[in-house]
Amino acid sequence: MSKKATVYVRLKDGVLDPQGVTIHKALNQMGYSEFASVRSGRFFELEIAGGSEDIDSRLQEVCSRLLSNPVIENFHIEKE
Amino acid sequence: MKVGVVTFPGSNCDYDAYAAIRHVMGEQATFLWHQSTDLEGCDLIILPGGFSYGDYLRAGAIARFSPIMDKVVMFANSGGLVMGICNGFQVLTECGLLPGALMRNRHLRFSCRYVSIRAERTDTAFTGRCRQHEVLRIPIAHGEGNYFYHDDQIRRLEDNGQVLFRYCDAEGQVTSEANPNGSINNIGGIMNAEGNVLGMMPHPERAVEPILGSDDGLKILESVRHALSYQSV
Helix, strand or coil, X not given: CCCEEEEEEEECCCCCCHHHHHXXXXXXXXXXXXXXXXXXXXXXXXXXXXXXXXXXXXXXXXXXXXXXXXXXXXXXXEEC | CEEEEEECCCECCHHHHHHHHHHHCCCEEEEEECCCCCCCCCCEEXXXXXXXXXXXXXXXXXXXXXXXXXXXXXXXXXXXXEEEECHHHHHHHHCCCCCCEEEXXXXXXXXXXXXXXEECCXXXXXXXXXXXXXXXXXXXXXXXXXXXXXXXXXXXXHHCCCEEEEEECCCCCCCCCCCCCCCHHHEEEEECCCCCEEEECCCHHHCCEHHHCECCHHHHHHHHHHHHHHHHC
């Protein structure tokens, strides 16, 4: 059984990411001109204690109810 | 009227709202603790500004799961008046009482200054005391006030007349220079389709006496008082 889930949350395509834009500008100023764009995001590591048979649907629920805002963000889950 | 001001851990404009209602307007006000599940018979619920739960995760994302928010949602769904200011607006979008989302300011800086906003309608519970397109001087203080909604949905919002306040210049012109945070269509405040829930980034409770620089915020609070007195007759 999986012990850990990693959740990646990022802004949906088409939603402006001012942090990514600013980081991209900084890279250009530093001379790293080979990158066309930067998108920022975040990730969460959830250690699974067990006790839930439908862990996949519970994870989906947690991601859409709390860890991401479905209006502006997408998420994906990787389990170890 | 009796106004309930919700205090979340990290709220910091709850006393400003309380003082505006109690001391400036002479109305009843009470604090409602986030763990409470009793709205104490209030006619208006204010979700104040601040940094509830340290703005961890996303602004307002954790506050919306406070015990009191279940009651606030029920109150709003039964037609009760709810007003979210700044962080309160973020809580209202997170909990789904208002559409859209508030994102990081386009320029990434925290903005704390007076701005001008224009009242887009005067036939609502929140703007009944304003003139059509009246320009109000009200301060903002936020880092995440950049209102976002997808194109087709923003059109519906506009068509429904749910945009109540727009950032503008001193003459009431809606320009990109007057937009302090990158909000789509210069949106500073919206209401739900039913017209009983308002969210706005500017702080009307901080503009209630001339000594504060403006008392234009009173027009919004007095609109609510007027609407409520009408309701009870």
